[in-house]
Amino acid sequence: MLATQKQATQLLTPESYAKIDKWLQKYPENQKQSAVMGALMIAQKQNGGHLTEELMDEIAAYLDMQPIAVYEVATFYSMYEHKPVGKHKICVCTNISCMLNGSDEIVDHLKQKLGVKDFREVTEDGKYSLKEVECLGACVNAPVIQVEDQYYENLTPEKVDQMLAELD
DSSP states (O other): OOTTSOOSSOOSOHHHHHHHHHHHTTSOGGGGGGGHHHHHHHHHHHTTSOOOHHHHHHHHHHTTOOHHHHHHHHHHSTTOOSSOOOSEEEEEEOSHHHHHTTHHHHHHHHHHHHTOSSTTOBOTTSSEEEEEESOOSOGGGOSOEEETTEEEOSOOHHHHHHHHHHHO
């Protein structure tokens, strides 16, 4: 299907369908399901940072997949959110390299600065959410945080404060 063809529910915008269609062009016609990860990212971004069951159902219909197959992908990978997140989702690596290089101190500092008690919380103003992630693949520069597509490495509490000021 192409973005010009109408979907029954139309939760996704024509712009989102056009982006999904670009993903579909990368795969053989009979392998539309291969575009599911890209489609989920597009839907999540359009929806303010999280997926809903209705959005996943629409993606399943568009890619000719069973809804459960889309849910499986969306729940397996940690980059997909199922509840609202802050405008800036701060992903903190707490895996071994980051832990050995002070990620606990970074997490404590972030919680204090943001006024949250735990991961998965959103600040009162809706600006930030804090998420623990297994590995960001930048172990040599640990501890590491990812916000949107930007990595912040070799972190100290002072660098975290600078990062937060830049995000404001």
